[in-house]
Structure formats: C-alpha cells, structure tokens
Amino acid sequence: MAISAVSATTLREAPPPRRQRLLEDERWLAFVLLVPTIALLGMFIAYPFIRGILLSVTNSRVGMPGDFVGLANFYKIFNDGIFRTSVYNTFLYTGVTTVFKLALGLWLAMLLNRNFRGKAFTRAFILLPFIIPTVLSTFAWKWMFDPTFSVLNWLLYHFGLITGRINWLGDPDLAMISIIVVNIWRGVPFFAISLLAGLQTISPELNEAAAIDGAKPWQRFWHITWPLLLPVTMVVVLFSVIQTFADFQIVYVMTGGGPANATHLFATYAYQIGIGTGLLSEGAAISLAMFPVLFLVVIIQLLYIRRVEVR
Amino acid sequence: MFFYVPMALFLLFLLFPFYWMVITSVRPDGELYRPWNSINYNPFWTWKPTWDHVRYLFEETLFASWLWNTTFIALASTAISLVCGVFAGYALSRLNFPFAGSLGTGIFITYLVPQTLLFIPLAEIIRNYRLGDTPWSLILTYPTFLIPFCTWLMMGYFKAVPKELEECARIDGASRWQAMLYIVIPVAIPGILSAGIFAFTLSWNEFIYALVFLSSPEQKTVPVGVTSELIRGDVFYWGPLMAGALLGSIPVAIAYSFFVEHYVAGLTGSVKG
Numbered sequence: 001m002a003i004s005a006v007s008a009t010t011l012r013e014a015p016p017p018r019r020q021r022l023l024e025d026e027r028w029l030a031f032v033l034l035v036p037t038i039a040l041l042g043m044f045i046a047y048p049f050i051r052g053i054l055l056s057v058t059n060s061r062v063g064m065p066g067d068f069v070g071l072a073n074f075y076k077i078f079n080d081g082i083f084r085t086s087v088y089n090t091f092l093y094t095g096v097t098t099v100f101k102l103a104l105g106l107w108l109a110m111l112l113n114r115n116f117r118g119k120a121f122t123r124a125f126i127l128l129p130f131i132i133p134t135v136l137s138t139f140a141w142k143w144m145f146d147p148t149f150s151v152l153n154w155l156l157y158h159f160g161l162i163t164g165r166i167n168w169l170g171d172p173d174l175a176m177i178s179i180i181v182v183n184i185w186r187g188v189p190f191f192a193i194s195l196l197a198g199l200q201t202i203s204p205e206l207n208e209a210a211a212i213d214g215a216k217p218w219q220r221f222w223h224i225t226w227p228l229l230l231p232v233t234m235v236v237v238l239f240s241v242i243q244t245f246a247d248f249q250i251v252y253v254m255t256g257g258g259p260a261n262a263t264h265l266f267a268t269y270a271y272q273i274g275i276g277t278g279l280l281s282e283g284a285a286i287s288l289a290m291f292p293v294l295f296l297v298v299i300i301q302l303l304y305i306r307r308v309e310v311r
Numbered sequence: 312m313f314f315y316v317p318m319a320l321f322l323l324f325l326l327f328p329f330y331w332m333v334i335t336s337v338r339p340d341g342e343l344y345r346p347w348n349s350i351n352y353n354p355f356w357t358w359k360p361t362w363d364h365v366r367y368l369f370e371e372t373l374f375a376s377w378l379w380n381t382t383f384i385a386l387a388s389t390a391i392s393l394v395c396g397v398f399a400g401y402a403l404s405r406l407n408f409p410f411a412g413s414l415g416t417g418i419f420i421t422y423l424v425p426q427t428l429l430f431i432p433l434a435e436i437i438r439n440y441r442l443g444d445t446p447w448s449l450i451l452t453y454p455t456f457l458i459p460f461c462t463w464l465m466m467g468y469f470k471a472v473p474k475e476l477e478e479c480a481r482i483d484g485a486s487r488w489q490a491m492l493y494i495v496i497p498v499a500i501p502g503i504l505s506a507g508i509f510a511f512t513l514s515w516n517e518f519i520y521a522l523v524f525l526s527s528p529e530q531k532t533v534p535v536g537v538t539s540e541l542i543r544g545d546v547f548y549w550g551p552l553m554a555g556a557l558l559g560s561i562p563v564a565i566a567y568s569f570f571v572e573h574y575v576a577g578l579t580g581s582v583k584g
Contacts, residue, residue, distance in 0.1 A: 023488050030408040033398035037418065037458055040395065044433065044455045045421050052432035104321075111318050122318075124568065126325050131567050133516045135534040136556035140328040143335060143549055148346050151331060151354050189325065239423070246425030249518045253538065267427035267519075274431040275523055284431045291428065298423050302416065 056285040062278040073285035083286065086264040089176065090290075093265060094244045097183045102237060104184065105191025112192065113199045123193070130189040138253040141182045145169055145254075172262035175255050179263060182250050191236060198232030199225070231304075238301040242294055266290045336364050336554035343550055364550035365558070374555060376529050377536035382562065384446050384532065385514040388453035392510045393503060395454060396461025401491055403462065404469040405477075415466070422459030426519050434523050448524040449532070453517060457510040464509075468502030469495060512563045533559035 022028040056073055060066030077083040112123060129137060144151050145168040156162045169175045202225060210220050248267035251257060257264040257272060264272070266287060274283015335343065337360040368374040402408075403415045433452065434443075442448040472495050480490040496503075521532045528540060537555040541548045 020486065024486060026406045026487075027408045029487055030402040030406040030411070033402040033406075034414065037395040037399040037462065040391075040451070040454050040458065041418070041421050044436075044452050045424060045429065048429045048432040048436055049424075051436060052429060055432055055435070107317065108321050111314060111321070114314065116314070116318075122322070126321070127567075128329060128564070129325055131512060131563055132329075132560040133518075133534050133563065135518050135538060136559050137328060137332075139537070139552055139556050140332040140335075143547075143553065144328065144331055146549075149344065149549075154354055185324065185328070188321075242423050242425060246427045248427045252518075267425075270427070270431065271519070271523075275434070280431060280435065287428050287431060290425075294423070294425070294428065298420060301423070302419075 052284045052288055055281050056288050058281050060281045062280060066281060069281075073282050074289070077282065077286055077289065082261045082264060083269060083289075085261065086266055086269040086286075087289075089263060090245060090265045092176070093180060093183065093247070094241055096180055097187060097244055098237060098241055100180075100184045101187040101191050101240060102233070104188045106195055106233075108188060108192035109195035109199055112196050123196075127189045127193060129186050130193075134186060134249045135253055137186070138182060138250050141178075141185075142169070142254055145178055169255055170259055172259055175259060175263050179250050179254050182254060183244065183247065186250070187240060187244070190240070194232060194236045195229065198229045202228045234304050235301070238297055238304070241297055245293060245297075246290060332553045332557050332560075335549060336557050337361060338550070339363065340550060364554040367548075367551045368554050368558070372540055372551070372555075373529050373531070373536065374533075374558070377531050377533045378559070378562075380446060380530065381515055381532040381534075381559075384449045384453070385511050387446075387450045388457060388514045389507055389510040391450065392454040392457035392461050393507055395458045396465050396506060397496060397499075397503060399458070399462045400465025401469055401495065404466040405472075405491075405495070418459050418462050421455065422463065424456075426456065426517070430519050430523050433520070437524050443524060444526050444530050446530070449514075449517070449521055452520055452524075453514045457513060460513075461506040461510060464506045465499060465502055468499040472498050508566055511566055515563050 023032065057068060057070060058066040059069045059072070108126070112119070112126075116122075143149075147165065147167045147170060150166070150168065152168070153162065153166055156166070166174065168178050206224050206228075207220050210224055215223070246267055247265060248271065251263055251265055251268045252271070255263045257268045261269075266289065270283045270287035273279050273286060334355070334357065338357045339359055339361045340363070342357055342359070399418065403411055403418075437443050437448045437452070442451070476498075477490045477494055480494045481487070485493070516534075517532075518534050521535045522538075525531050525535060528536065531539065533555070537552060537559065541552045541555060
C-alpha cells in the first residue's frame with residue numbers, strides 16, 4: 001500500500017521513476033511476471049534434464065563423479081533381461097489400464113449424467129480414489145491382497161469361486177493383474193469426472209431430436225455423443241497415458257517390482273538401480289529410456305490441442 | 312435395473328478399500344490377524360473397536376511430525392506455485408510480448424514431464440545445493456509440477472475478464488501493475504482457490520521426490536514415513552498402517568470437500584485446456 005501511495009503522488013508531480021516506467025512497458029512487465037516461473041522451471045526441470053543426459057553417458061556412482069563412457073549404459077540396459085521385462089510390463093500396464101479406465105470411466109460418466117437422488121453426494125464420493133494419496137490407498141489394497149488375511153480370498157471363497165488360497169502378490173502373473181486392478185481403481189474417477197464435464201457441454205436437445213427421428217439409444221450414443229465427446233476424451237487419454245507410463249507409487253508399494261523382478265516398470269527399476277544400488281548413471285539411463293515414448297505422446301497431445309483450437 | 316445395479320457395483324468397487332481402511336484401523340489385533348479361512352470369522356464388522364492403533368501411531372512413531380511436515384511443505388509449495396501461476400497466467404493471457412505463444416507451450420510441456428523422469432539427476436542437484444533432508448528440497452521442487460497447472464488454469468480465468476474493465480482503471484490513473492493487482496486478480500479468485508486446492512492435494516500426494524530427498528525419520532512426510540517406519544523387514548503393522556493411511560487422507564478429503572464444486576471446475580478447466 002505504501003508503495004502505491006508514493007507512486008500515485010510521484011505520478012502527479014514529477015515524471016515517474018525509472019522502475020515505474022519499466023513496469024508500464026508490456027514487455028518488461030511480462031518479463032518481471034515470468035521470471036519466478038522460468039527460474040524455478042529452469043532450475044528444477046530443464047537443468048536436471050540436461051544433467052540426466054550427461055549422467056547417463058558416464059559411469060557415476062553415489063559419491064563418485066565417474067568418466068565419460070558413451071552409450072555403454074544404454075548398451076548394457078538393452079541387453080538386460082530385467083530391463084526388457086520392465087519395458088514389456090510398462091506397455092502392458094499402460095495399454096490394459098487405459099482401455100479399462102476409458103471404458104469404465106465413460107460408463108460411470110453416463111450413469112452420473114442422469115438425474116437421481118443423492119447425485120451430488122455420489123459425485124463427491126466417487127472422486128475419493130483419485131484424491132486420497134496414492135501410496136496410502138495402495139496400502140489398503142496391499143492389505144486386501146495379503147496372502148494369509150486377504151478379504152478378497154474370503155469373498156471369493158464364500159461366493160464359491162475359489163476353493164483354496166490365492167497368493168495374489170506372490171505369483172508373477174497374478175501380481176501384474178493386481179497392480180493393474182489398483183491402477184484402474186485409481187484412474188476411473190478421473191476419467192469419469194472429466195468425461196462427465198464433457199457430456200454436460202452436449203446439448204440434450206440434440207439427443208431428443210434424434211430420438212424423435214427414431215434413433216435407438218446405441219445409435220444416439222455412436223453418432224451424436226461420441227463424436228462430440230472425442231476432443232475431451234483424447235486430452236484425458238493422452239494425459240493419463242503419460243501418468244501411467246511413468247507410474248511408480250502403486251508398484252513400489254504393492255510388489256516393489258517383485259516377485260523376482262517380474263513387475264518392474266521403468267520408474268521402479270530406475271529407482272532400484274539408481275537409488276537402491278547406487279548406480280546413478282545406469283538409473284538415469286533407465287528413466288531416460290522413457291523419454292522417446294513420452295515425447296511422442298506430448299507431441300500428439302500438442303498437435304491435437306492445436307487442431308481443436310483452430311477448429 | 313440398468314442404472315442401479317451398475318451404479319451400486321461401481322460404488323462398491325471404488326469405495327470398498329476405504330471401508331476396509333476404516334474397519335482395520337479400529338479392529339483389535341486379536342481379530343485382525345485371523346486367517347481368512349478360519350471358522351466363524353466375520354471380516355466386515357467389529358464389536359470391539361479400539362483406539363490402540365491410533366495411540367501407537369502418535370506415541371510410538373513420529374506420525375505427528377510427519378503430519379506437520381506434510382502440511383508445512385504442501386502449504387509453502389502451494390503458496391509459491393500460486394504466486395508464480397497467477398503472475399505467469401496474467402502475463403501469458405493479457406500482455407503482448409515476443410515468444411508469448413512458445414513460452415505458453417513450454418510451460419504446458421513441463422506439466423507433462425513426470426517426476427520419475429528426473430528424480431535421479433535431481434537427487435544429485437539437491438545434494439549439491441545442500442538441500443537434502445530439508446523441507447526446502449520439496450518446497451522448491453514441488454512447484455515444478457504445480458506451476459504449469461496453476462498457470463494454465465489462471466490463463467483461462469484471466470481471458471474471461473473483459474479488457475474494458477482494465478482500461479477504465481488505467482484511464483483513472485492506475486498503473487498496469489495496480490490494474491492487475493486490484494482489478495483483474497480479484498475477479499479470478501475462484502480460479503485461484505481451485506488452483507490452490509488442487510496444488511495442495513497434489514503436493515500432499517507426492518511420493519517419489521519425498522522418498523528420495525528425505526532420509527531422517529523426523530523429516531519425512533506422511534506417505535514416506537508410513538511406508539518406511541511401519542514396515543520392519545517382512546512385518547507390516549497393519550493396524551497402525553491403516554490408521555495412518557486414514558489420518559493422512561483426512562486433511563485432503565476435508566480440503567477438497569469444502570471446495571468440491573471449485574475442484575471439479577478446476578479439473579475440467581484443465582481438461583478443456
């Protein structure tokens with residue numbers, strides 16, 4: 001307040017001080033307003049990214065700077081069986097969960113788009129899996145999957161679906177299925193709420209008109225709702241693909257990459273090598289190996305957003 | 312039939328883990344550790360609720376410190392991100408300057424850079440800056456994924472403020488800076504609130520940076536503390552673990568329930584991008 005009072009008086013009596021004049025200039029003001037953002041993003045995103053690339057072509061370990069080794073780290077990881085498994089797992093994990101999250105999320109969004117009692121209440125509650133810290137909710141799932149005390153086994157047994165115990169996280173295939181289920185559980189609310197917002201921008205009259213013309217519900221969905229919902233869907237799917245591809249928390253808590261390294265993703269394997277065993281440069285190489293895929297998805301996303309905006 | 316059955320199944324699937332968290336955190340150990348196939352076992356209810364697990368959490372672990380650390384870090388990084396996001400959003404949506412478009416795209420791209428791509432080089436950088444094992448390592452790095460979101464959201468809000476409003480203030484003698492501070496920003500307060508809530512929940516939720524940058528037990532955040540201190544080797548303290556998960560979730564749930572409408576607006580605003 002004091003500063004503005006001073007500037008108001010100086011404005012009337014004398015030419016404004018240099019600082020004030022500069023802030024009146026749009027370019028200077030923009031520069032001043034953007035400096036904190038650019039500084040933080042530069043220091044903690046751009047710089048680490050370059051450092052990561054430099055790190056990945058050395059043989060650094062914790063507390064040891066290391067020498068330039070060219071592409072040796074990349075050569076090594078591409079010949080590493082566990083790394084290959086992680087690549088396969090990451091694609092499987094991203095692909096399967098995205099299909100389910102989209103299908104279930106869309107279904108839930110259609111249900112929530114109707115009028116029913118307790119609508120606001122339901123909407124608030126279904127967002128919980130997305131809101132609650134992932135690590136903490138994943139522990140609830142780990143407890144539900146516990147081999148000895150599993151409530152899921154209890155349920156399946158009492159519904160007559162199984163006869164003996166299932167060791168969910170001890171078997172490589174079941175462990176993979178388990179982490180996929182948890183990821184779907186966490187992601188469905190995000191898809192549902194985002195798609196619901198998209199659905200609400202579609203005018204109900206379009207559907208009514210089509211209904212009068214004799215279009216069946218399925219036809220109305222396919223020819224009216226889906227094309228209008230596509231832009232929102234694309235943005236949500238691409239965003240989710242990036243997040244899922246780089247996921248860490250669910251696998252770290254549920255299996256830690258086990259049993260016998262069967263459920264590692266890029267991020268958990270990079271953590272195990274880079275932080276767990278201290279091979280910094282190799283860990284950096286593993287997480288950088290995610291980059292080409294992420295880059296491709298970001299480019300698609302940018303092109304798509306630009307096309308939607310032009311239209 | 313085609314509405315209520317699927318809806319009930321969805322609710323069951325989405326909410327059951329929370330029910331399980333609640334019931335586990337008040338169930339005495341004697342009931343908790345009974346194999347699923349033992350006789351006369353009713354897993355879904357307890358007649359002898361207990362506070363033992365919560366007491367253990369506060370008396371035998373540093374849970375209170377973790378709660379405080381998480382709150383402080385989330386509030387501080389949210390404040391930094393809001394200031395940066397409001398300024399940057401204003402500049403990008405209302406000022407003319409060279410490279411405005413490419414800067415906007417650049418900030419959008421950083422939103423899509425996952426933490427797991429950078430945590431290893433960042434761990435080194437944090438150590439070089441001597442920020443390791445301090446809350447500042449997180450307060451300064453969390454804004455990297457919060458600012459882009461805040462900026463993007465604020466741009467939308469600022470674009471909706473009519474240009475004439477600002478021009479009137481300018482004619483009345485306000486400087487550009489004053490017009491921004493007293494005319495444009497107040498109009499965008501709903502946007503600032505939803506950005507703030509979203510930033511708060513995201514930093515409360517963050518895990519990998521906290522896991523890598525913090526090492527001493529008293530510096531940890533709730534997710535990291537619960538993970539590293541309530542599991543000893545192969546032994547999981549399930550009662551306290553679930554109580555900790557529940558208590559660690561409540562602050563975010565409250566923050567969000569107050570602003571549920573803003574929150575959904577913010578979420579969908581970001582999706583419309």
